[in-house]
Amino acid sequence: DVKVTQSSRYLVKRTGEKVFLECVQDMDHENMFWYRQDPGLGLRLIYFSYDVKMKEKGDIPEGYSVSREKKERFSLILESASTNQTSMYLCASSLSASAPEAFFGQGTRLTVV
């Protein structure tokens, strides 16, 4: 089975801190994605990557950056965390750009205080 692992299930950080959310997949997938999920707003795409060292902005990239130095790892970075970034963050991967199935991690619930 494909496994997408997010480094933390719950995280509490202070306003202004630099925050790293890590995601690792074990099936040699080309594509990786970061979403955030908020009540009433559903899942929204932050950033995605179709290959190592490549990144594309999603619908809500402001306040975030990403890093993909290795194929299996996709990091989401909050340069200076703010309270409006309190959310559930979900990482996903898929085999290729046209692959029908994306696999999601369990999510990281980030609280910024």
Add this chain to the structure above:
Amino acid sequence: DAKTTQPTSMDCAEGRAANLPCNHSTISGNEYVYWYRQIHSQGPQYIIHGLKNNETNEMASLIITEDRKSSTLILPHATLRDTAVYYCIVRSGNTPLVFGKGTRLSVIA
């Protein structure tokens, strides 16, 4: 703008078929219909997808109308574990998944 329209919520009796509708009247010729679901406290899970023919797998069936403007996901014998939010997504081959609000399905014993 949302590409799909789904009811906000639905109930289904355990053991009965759950039929979840989705309208996608602006679908393009190269766009597929995907269904995912999200069980509470978990990430979304792929269910099924199709272009224009009906599709069936071990989880569900997907019925797409001939004009492709709507579809129905069918869970043939719903169980309590099928309680989840179900997302209907229209997507062309190489674009990321864009999720709407989905339908919250409650399976009732």
